[in-house]
Amino acid sequence: METFGYTGKILRVNLSAGSVSINDTLKYKEFIGGEGMSMKIMWDEVPAGTHPFAPENKIIFGAGPLCGTGAPCSGRTNITSLLPSSPFHGIASSHMGGYFATELKYAGYDLIVIEGKAASPVWLRIEDEKVRIEDARWMWGKGIFDTQAMVASFMGKEAQVAAIGQAGENLVNLSVIRTGASHSAGGHGGVMGSKNLKAIGVHGTGSVKIAASGKDWLELDAYMMSIIGANNQMVVPSTPQPWAEYSDKSSRWTGRKGLFWGAANPPVETGECDPHDMQSVGLRTMKAIFDLGAGAEKYTVRMGGCSHCPIRCHSQLKVPQLEKYGLDPYVANTCVGWSGPRGVMCYGIKDFDGNTGSDASIVGNAIGTTLADDYGVWCNYAQIGRDLKYCYDKGVFKRVLSAEEYASIPWSKLLSGDASFYFDFYERVAFKKGEFSHIADGSYWIAQRWNLGDDYWNDKSGKLWTRGGYPVHHSNEAGAQVGALISCFSNRDSQNHSHMNFIGSKLPVALQKEIAGEIFGSPEALDAPAVYTKMNVYKAKFVKYSLVRSMLHNSLTLCNWMWPMAVSPLKERKYRGDTSLESKFYSLATGIRMSEKELDETAAKCFTLQRAYTIMQMRTADLRNTHDQTTEWPITPDHAKDGSNIPQFTPGSIQMEKSDLELGRTMVYKEFGWDETTGAPTRSYLESVGLKDVADRLAAAGLLPG
Amino acid sequence: MKDFPEKREGESWFEKPRSRRDFLKMAGGSIAGLLVTASLAGAGKWEDPEAKELRVWAIPSGVIVHDPSRCVGCKRCEFGCSTRNSGKVSAELSRIKVSRNLNYGVEGVTAAYAKADGQMGNFRIVAETCRQCEKPACGNACPMNAIYADAKTGARVIDAKRCVGCGKCVQACAWNLPTVDPETRKTSKCTSCEGDPTCVRLCPTGAIRYMDYKEAEKLLWGADANSGATVVSGATA
Numbered sequence: 013m014e015t016f017g018y019t020g021k022i023l024r025v026n027l028s029a030g031s032v033s034i035n036d037t038l039k040y041k042e043f044i045g046g047e048g049m050s051m052k053i054m055w056d057e058v059p060a061g062t063h064p065f066a067p068e069n070k071i072i073f074g075a076g077p078l079c080g081t082g083a084p085c086s087g088r089t090n091i092t093s094l095l096p097s098s099p100f101h102g103i104a105s106s107h108m109g110g111y112f113a114t115e116l117k118y119a120g121y122d123l124i125v126i127e128g129k130a131a132s133p134v135w136l137r138i139e140d141e142k143v144r145i146e147d148a149r150w151m152w153g154k155g156i157f158d159t160q161a162m163v164a165s166f167m168g169k170e171a172q173v174a175a176i177g178q179a180g181e182n183l184v185n186l187s188v189i190r191t192g193a194s195h196s197a198g199g200h201g202g203v204m205g206s207k208n209l210k211a212i213g214v215h216g217t218g219s220v221k222i223a224a225s226g227k228d229w230l231e232l233d234a235y236m237m238s239i240i241g242a243n244n245q246m247v248v249p250s251t252p253q254p255w256a257e258y259s260d261k262s263s264r265w266t267g268r269k270g271l272f273w274g275a276a277n278p279p280v281e282t283g284e285c286d287p288h289d290m291q292s293v294g295l296r297t298m299k300a301i302f303d304l305g306a307g308a309e310k311y312t313v314r315m316g317g318c319s320h321c322p323i324r325c326h327s328q329l330k331v332p333q334l335e336k337y338g339l340d341p342y343v344a345n346t347c348v349g350w351s352g353p354r355g356v357m358c359y360g361i362k363d364f365d366g367n368t369g370s371d372a373s374i375v376g377n378a379i380g381t382t383l384a385d386d387y388g389v390w391c392n393y394a395q396i397g398r399d400l401k402y403c404y405d406k407g408v409f410k411r412v413l414s415a416e417e418y419a420s421i422p423w424s425k426l427l428s429g430d431a432s433f434y435f436d437f438y439e440r441v442a443f444k445k446g447e448f449s450h451i452a453d454g455s456y457w458i459a460q461r462w463n464l465g466d467d468y469w470n471d472k473s474g475k476l477w478t479r480g481g482y483p484v485h486h487s488n489e490a491g492a493q494v495g496a497l498i499s500c501f502s503n504r505d506s507q508n509h510s511h512m513n514f515i516g517s518k519l520p521v522a523l524q525k526e527i528a529g530e531i532f533g534s535p536e537a538l539d540a541p542a543v544y545t546k547m548n549v550y551k552a553k554f555v556k557y558s559l560v561r562s563m564l565h566n567s568l569t570l571c572n573w574m575w576p577m578a579v580s581p582l583k584e585r586k587y588r589g590d591t592s593l594e595s596k597f598y599s600l601a602t603g604i605r606m607s608e609k610e611l612d613e614t615a616a617k618c619f620t621l622q623r624a625y626t627i628m629q630m631r632t633a634d635l636r637n638t639h640d641q642t643t644e645w646p647i648t649p650d651h652a653k654d655g656s657n658i659p660q661f662t663p664g665s666i667q668m669e670k671s672d673l674e675l676g677r678t679m680v681y682k683e684f685g686w687d688e689t690t691g692a693p694t695r696s697y698l699e700s701v702g703l704k705d706v707a708d709r710l711a712a713a714g715l716l717p718g
Numbered sequence: 719m720k721d722f723p724e725k726r727e728g729e730s731w732f733e734k735p736r737s738r739r740d741f742l743k744m745a746g747g748s749i750a751g752l753l754v755t756a757s758l759a760g761a762g763k764w765e766d767p768e769a770k771e772l773r774v775w776a777i778p779s780g781v782i783v784h785d786p787s788r789c790v791g792c793k794r795c796e797f798g799c800s801t802r803n804s805g806k807v808s809a810e811l812s813r814i815k816v817s818r819n820l821n822y823g824v825e826g827v828t829a830a831y832a833k834a835d836g837q838m839g840n841f842r843i844v845a846e847t848c849r850q851c852e853k854p855a856c857g858n859a860c861p862m863n864a865i866y867a868d869a870k871t872g873a874r875v876i877d878a879k880r881c882v883g884c885g886k887c888v889q890a891c892a893w894n895l896p897t898v899d900p901e902t903r904k905t906s907k908c909t910s911c912e913g914d915p916t917c918v919r920l921c922p923t924g925a926i927r928y929m930d931y932k933e934a935e936k937l938l939w940g941a942d943a944n945s946g947a948t949v950v951s952g953a954t955a
Contacts, residue, residue: 229801
């Protein structure tokens with residue numbers, strides 16, 4: 013049967029048995045794809061209480077129905093499994109960009125479900141319908157870059173590869189799965205390692221069919237290309253432009269005359285980037301100078317990114333100084349792929365080893381990023397550097413490390429800003445050398461192991477958002493209670509940009525509030541930065557929209573770092589975007605007509621399933637008190653210079669208030685149709701969305717509210 | 719998208735009425751006086767005194783040129799090309815080839831991959847595009863005479879009704895640009911999209927241009943070839 017959008021096949025690989033089988037994707041279509049389908053498979057097949065590194069755990073690589081269709085920003089791979097760094101090994105998803113998922117679709121598969129554990133190291137080879145489990149004993153121990161090259165040597169240069177480094181092999185909790193030059197999924201590297209699975213290579217010569225005509229499909233693409241902004245849907249340029257009514261220095265729309273990809277041959281000028289010019293869309297986000305400072309211009313070869321995405325947010329640099337350290341001069345990454353390793357140099361990178369000024373900062377950062385990417389170490393959204401600093405400043409290392417081990421660590425390099433410290437740091441972490449290496453167990457586990465108390469959790473500069481061991485990720489600083497509450501519903505850092513792609517647009521606040529009113533029912537859904545008001549139902553609707561859209565994007569699979577597109581750069585559209593674009597693309601691609609509301613409610617169901625799985629894992633329905641609470645610092649008033657409290661909701665303060673956030677939780681639970689006391693899904697809600705089996709299992713475990 | 723084709727390859731969209739006079743006009747004066755025994759809308763075939771079959775081709779009006787310095791590897795060109803010309807989305811079927819060289823360049827994986835072309839090396843992305851050769855090896859190799867010069871652009875295009883998917887054109891092309899669709903067993907190659915190539919339109923960095931054939935020749939192989947851009951063989955500047 014011909015399928016549209018979907019390939020129709022799920023590849024299932026049992027590494028214990030060495031067997032390969034195929035399932036029908038459409039059996040799961042009510043869970044959309046990617047993350048939604050993965051939640052359903054995990055719910056059905058992996059019992060709560062399973063350890064992430066047990067053979068009974070599964071790891072699912074998922075592409076959605078829009079991946080491979082050319083829909084803009086649709087190159088992402090969703091990976092769902094149990095998360096080693098979580099206190100209760102919560103179900104969670106990591107994601108990587110690049111070209112892997114698109115290639116998987118062309119090979120004929122929507123998802124790969126990996127089960128069991130191989131007796132010795134293997135890699136998985138997928139070439140259209142030919143799927144083989146190959147010997148990886150010789151690959152084991154190699155870094156990710158060489159591993160990818162080895163796989164491509166076997167399969168041909170077209171192969172796309174997802175692999176783990178030494179960190180994943182050694183079951184480091186904070187480890188990644190990586191594809192291509194710079195695309196990492198943080199958190200699940202050790203799960204692959206526990207299965208003795210070093211890499212997955214995929215090459216596909218097939219196609220993805222679109223239900224609509226090619227003409228309609230390309231017309232929708234052209235319409236969308238008029239609405240798209242820069243990275244994180246910022247629609248205002250960072251400098252005044254002839255075409256632009258507004259500008260904002262903090263915008264990621266950095267393209268302008270006189271700004272170049274300086275290391276291109278010949279250098280490429282980013283230029284004016286008029287939003288009506290479709291052939292400069294990929295030039296507007298010159299992210300190297302945003303992530304690494306103005307000094308990065310001369311090192312920039314180009315901006316890279318993912319398949320079918322016109323917004324190129326990965327800076328690809330040539331840093332010749334790296335050769336002095338035995339590293340290749342080419343290095344790429346984006347956002348926290350840079351700042352995470354930079355954070356490890358927690359006292360700053362200063363002039364070192366003949367590198368000075370901004371060059372020192374860039375060279376140093378590039379060393380850290382290269383090593384982290386090759387060993388495959390995750391930074392827990394930049395938390396690892398803050399944990400390192402806390403443990404050093406508070407004397408934790410002196411307390412828990414042997415004197416010999418303590419003396420062996422080149423602290424002077426860390427303190428003086430000498431970035432060659434990275435070599436020592438990442439080797440210890442990736443190979444689990446010594447007690448120090450537990451810094452990469454994740455925040456919850458080091459707090460347990462090293463007896464870090466309330467002071468650790470409540471340290472404002474530590475930025476830990478919940479006792480789940482993950483930090484701020486666009487939380488209270490991002491839309492007041494909206495960002496704060498979004499960050500309470502995950503089993504890891506929230507990775508949610510649904511709200512950021514709107515409130516970070518850089519349009520004037522009054523205009524944003526007007527648009528918020530159209531989407532959420534009142535301009536009160538949105539507060540001006542640091543001018544916060546009390547919780548209201550419109551903010552709750554904004555929270556639900558953000559959580560649901562993130563699940564939707566990870567299911568379709570679209571990039572939540574660009575979608576949804578509530579705003580546009582076009583004055584003639586009064587800067588309005590189109591929040592129904594996802595449903596338009598989904599309907600045309602699959603031939604399954606879904607309105608914006610229907611698709612949102614389907615994603616809400618998928619999100620609720622994750623919630624139900626979390627309840628089974630935590631063995632309590634009371635998620636309000638056991639899961640959804642923040643640490644203390646976000647709900648503690650700031651202090652004035654005289655030591656007095658600055659009450660919350662004083663302009664300038666972004667601190668939250670405990671009772672107000674509790675009201676917010678109640679309102680969000682209500683928006684989802686969950687129990688307003690516990691935040692757990694009710695039988696009536698579950699049955700209304702076709703999840704009676706979920707209600708039954710929760711009831712049997714005594715975990716259904718009411 | 720006013721100029722989107724109503725029909726796809728192999729359908730009557732390609733079979734516009736073409737007169738012998740039109741063909742002669744396109745092909746120029748060089749064939750005047752020769753006896754054209756078959757007209758394939760843009761390509762003529764005749765026998766020389768040694769009974770060797772010769773074909774003469776209209777000069778293409780334009781060619782697609784790709785700039786490795788500007789290309790960001792997003793593959794929007796491949797999606798647009800395969801959507802317009804094959805009615806489905808596929809890297810394999812795209813007539814402009816980015817995916818095949820994306821990670822490791824034209825040369826493929828080498829021990830020096832970290833400094834070689836490609837995303838896993840120096841980030842340079844070299845696409846391969848059809849040169850619409852003046853003497854197209856693909857067309858001359860086709861045993862079914864299924865490849866002809868498009869009346870409007872001179873692009874060497876495939877009549878899917880005649881094509882049997884034998885792959886002789888793929889083998890004949892020095893760059894293996896024609897591609898046999900494994901699903902339809904028909905071969906596809908660059909059509910220049912009637913002079914308004916979809917790949918050019920969809921490129922978000924202006925890395926792909928549709929250039930006058932002579933201008934492209936000059937840029938790629940002529941006096942301007944060392945204009946500062948790094949030149950590789952083929953339609954890439």
